[in-house]
Each structure stands twice: as C-alpha cells, then as structure tokens.
Amino acid sequence: AIDISQLRKLTGAITLDEGFVNTGSTTSAITFLDGEKGILRYRGYPIEVLAQNCDFLEISYLLIYGDLPNAAQAAEFRSNIREHTLIHEEMRSFYDGFPRDAHPMAILSSVVGGLSTFYQDSLDPSDPRQVEISIHRLLAKLPTIAAYSYKKSNGQPFMYPQNRLGYCENFLQMMFATPTESYEIDPDFADALRLLLIVHADHEQNCSTSTVRMVGSSNANLFASISAGICALWGPLHGGANEACVNMLEQIVADGGDVQKYIDMAKDKTNNFRLMGFGHRVYKNFDPRAKIIKASCDRLLEKLDLDDPLFEVAQRLEESALQDEYFVERKLYPNVDFYSGVIYRALGIPVQMFTVLFAIGRLPGWIAHWHEMHQSPGKRIYRPRQVYTGATERAFVPLDQRP
Numbered sequence: 355a356i357d358i359s360q361l362r363k364l365t366g367a368i369t370l371d372e373g374f375v376n377t378g379s380t381t382s383a384i385t386f387l388d389g390e391k392g393i394l395r396y397r398g399y400p401i402e403v404l405a406q407n408c409d410f411l412e413i414s415y416l417l418i419y420g421d422l423p424n425a426a427q428a429a430e431f432r433s434n435i436r437e438h439t440l441i442h443e444e445m446r447s448f449y450d451g452f453p454r455d456a457h458p459m460a461i462l463s464s465v466v467g468g469l470s471t472f473y474q475d476s477l478d479p480s481d482p483r484q485v486e487i488s489i490h491r492l493l494a495k496l497p498t499i500a501a502y503s504y505k506k507s508n509g510q511p512f513m514y515p516q517n518r519l520g521y522c523e524n525f526l527q528m529m530f531a532t533p534t535e536s537y538e539i540d541p542d543f544a545d546a547l548r549l550l551l552i553v554h555a556d557h558e559q560n561c562s563t564s565t566v567r568m569v570g571s572s573n574a575n576l577f578a579s580i581s582a583g584i585c586a587l588w589g590p591l592h593g594g595a596n597e598a599c600v601n602m603l604e605q606i607v608a609d610g611g612d613v614q615k616y617i618d619m620a621k622d623k624t625n626n627f628r629l630m631g632f633g634h635r636v637y638k639n640f641d642p643r644a645k646i647i648k649a650s651c652d653r654l655l656e657k658l659d660l661d662d663p664l665f666e667v668a669q670r671l672e673e674s675a676l677q678d679e680y681f682v683e684r685k686l687y688p689n690v691d692f693y694s695g696v697i698y699r700a701l702g703i704p705v706q707m708f709t710v711l712f713a714i715g716r717l718p719g720w721i722a723h724w725h726e727m728h729q730s731p732g733k734r735i736y737r738p739r740q741v742y743t744g745a746t747e748r749a750f751v752p753l754d755q756r757p
C-alpha cells in the first residue's frame with residue numbers, strides 16, 4: 355500500500371508534466387480505467403454490466419456513496435430527489451435576463467452557480483446534513499434547469515417536472531411537451547438517454563472533474579464547484595466534442611457528402627483540422643463506452659429509419675476512417691462522443707443541448723469526486739507548482755523615461 359503521509363513530505367524538485375499526461379493529482383477509489391485494455395469500472399463494477407442492469411439514479415448512488423443501494427436505500431434516494439425537482443419560482447426570472455440565442459451551457463453554469471443564492475442552507479462543505487441536501491438538490495434540479503434553457507431558446511413556456519415519471523422520462527417531458535400538447539414518451543428514447551447518462555457518469559481525473567476538485571479544494575460550496583465543472587466541460591476538446599462532431603457531419607453533408615475529403619484534411623498537418631469524435635487521451639485501443647453506445651445507436655437508427663443524410667455520412671466516415679492507415683497507426687477510433695452526437699440527433703435533441711446532456715450525465719461523478727476529496731483525511735487546497743520561464747530581475751524605468 356502507498357503511504358500517502360510519507361509522499362506528502364517529499365518536497366524540493368518540481369516535476370513538469372504539461373497536460374498532466376503521467377501525473378496523478380490524487381488517489382481515488384471511484385473509477386478504474388485501463389486505456390490499453392479498454393476497461394472502465396465504477397466502484398469495481400464493469401461499465402457493461404452496470405449499463406445493462408441499472409438506472410441512472412442507482413449509478414449516481416453507487417458513485418457518490420461507494421456501493422449499489424439496496425431496495426430501501428434506492429427508494430429513499432429516489433424520494434429525496436423527487437422532493438427537489440422544482441427550482442425556486444423566482445429563479446425563473448434569471449432566464450429573462452439571458453439573450454434568446456445564449457448557449458445553454460452558459461445558462462447552465464450561471465443558474466447552477468445561482469443555486470447558492472437561493473439555497474443558502476446547504477452551502478457548508480463541512481456539515482454532512484447540508485452536503486446531503488445540496489447533493490439531492492443538484493441531482494434533482496439540473497434536468498429542470500437544463501430543460502428550461504432549451505425552452506428559453508425556442509420561446510415556449512417552461513414545463514414543470516412531473517414527479518410520477520422516471521429521471522430520463524421526466525427530462526424528455528420537460529424538453530418536448532407543451533401546455534397544449536402532451537408528449538408521448540417512447541421507452542426506447544428513454545432507454546437510449548439512460549445509457550448515455552450512465553456511460554458519461556464518471557471518467558476519473560478528466561478536465562471538468564479535476565476542475566471540480568480544484569475549486570472544491572478551497573472549500574467553495576458544491577454549487578459553485580459544479581458550476582466551474584460545467585464551464586470546463588463546455589470546451590470542444592472535452593464535452594463540446596459531440597456538438598462539434600455533429601456540426602462537422604452537417605458540414606460534410608452540405609459539402610456533398612465527400613467523407614474522404616475530410617479524412618484527408620484531418621491527415622494534413624499543414625492545417626489544424628481534426629476529425630471530431632475520433633481519438634482519446636486515455637483509450638488507445640477502443641473506448642468501452644463507445645462500444646455500448648454504438649450498439650444503442652445502431653438499434654435506434656434501425657427502428658426510426660429516419661430520412662436524414664447525416665446518419666449515412668456518419669456511417670461512411672466511421673468505416674473509411676477505421677480502414678485508413680493514418681487513423682489505424684495512431685490508434686484513433688470513434689470515441690463516445692461520435693455516437694452520442696448521432697443518438698441525440700435521432701432523439702430530436704438540438705445540437706446546442708448535447709453538452710448539457712453530458713453535464714447531466716457527469717454530475718454524479720463530479721459530486722462523488724468533490725465528496726471523496728472532502729472526506730479524505732489529509733485534504734489540502736490544490737496548489738500546483740510551475741517552472742518559471744520569464745525574465746530574471748529587471749530594473750524599473752519610470753513611465754516618462756520608457757522608450
């Protein structure tokens with residue numbers, strides 16, 4: 355076993371590892387992944403088994419508390435979440451201040467940060483009861499906040515959560531129902547969403563999770579820490595990749611469907627273009643999440659039989675890239691975001707909402723890491739070092755004498 359207390363005493367030389375490729379920032383007992391073998395486990399359970407057998411709230415419980423809930427614990431957890439699905443009525447006016455074309459990730463991070471203004475009774479990270487309520491509030495309210503951001507963009511009235519529905523069904527209802535027309539929930543849609551949320555639920559020390567831990571290490575409250583994580587997720591090299599991927603597929607369709615042209619562009623080192631949805635920092639053989647989602651994607655597309663050229667272009671791009679020497683040599687496979695973008699499109703979810711869905715999925719992982727960090731006996735504020743490369747000491751020149 356590693357003696358962390360001894361490791362902490364080691365000081366002196368600073369190691370430089372840009373992008374943290376080989377540097378562990380923490381110990382963690384939440385998620386195990388092996389990029390070479392394509393293994394992903396939450397709390398020891400293989401992702402394939404969990405995806406087949408659990409709903410999203412069971413996975414959330416597992417990640418946050420360390421074990422799968424028994425029937426009584428699951429029922430109590432669900433009931434706690436149901437109790438908090440509404441957001442404070444006055445928070446609705448937040449949405450009036452945003453322009454209609456605001457990106458929903460900007461709205462999401464702002465409104466989640468704003469939860470700390472309305473729920474001041476659950477801000478103290480050292481009070482277990484307050485932490486518990488803030489966990490329930492976040493899991494319950496994030497889908498409501500997210501669906502309202504979509505309704506804001508299309509000008510329709512906000513739809514209140516329906517607590518008789520499951521987590522995924524409720525989100526679809528808030529997104530697509532209107533006061534004049536109910537929305538018939540297709541169980542296959544709800545199941546595809548369940549799978550997507552589960553495979554995105556945690557992925558150890560990725561950019562947004564490290565951000566949540568970093569911000570939380572200063573004892574910032576959970577709402578503030580999660581708001582920061584949402585901002586980190588927004589970038590196109592992280593959570594924004596599925597949106598960037600569908601935008602790219604749309605561009606290929608508009609450009610006549612010539613996938614080879616885009617593959618050649620991605621191989622050409624004289625430009626910065628990359629095939630969105632291909633490659634992964636950790637998975638160098640295959641992404642186990644992509645395998646699960648690809649099967650769901652194929653099932654859904656076959657069932658819906660949609661007349662959309664984007665799906666055909668996606669299939670051809672995948673096939674051609676997988677046979678191309680450049681991609682094979684560099685072990686660049688379609689990642690989870692390649693298929694998730696295509697599924698969201700098939701579900702009728704607008705492209706700007708894709709990363710928002712990722713945030714809903716990743717929320718229990720962020721909470722679990724924040725919680726684990728606070729429970730760690732040797733918790734300290736995160737404070738990375740740097741290797742300074744600027745000027746040595748310089749002589750000051752008064753303003754009127756500067757060239």
Ligand code: ACO
Nearest residue numbers: 591592593595620628629630631632633634635684689691
């Ligand atoms: N298209 C073309 N070439 C690529 C791609 C791509 N999508 N991804 C990597 N490469 C090439 C690089 O140019 C580099 O080539 P070189 O060795 O000839 O210089 C080589 O493959 C290695 O690439 P790196 O940038 O070193 O790989 P890194 O691990 O740093 O990056 C990343 C991983 C960011 C995911 C990258 O593959 C990428 O930009 N992919 C597209 C964006 C994307 O899909 N992101 C989603 C990630 S999944 C997630 O966040 C859930």
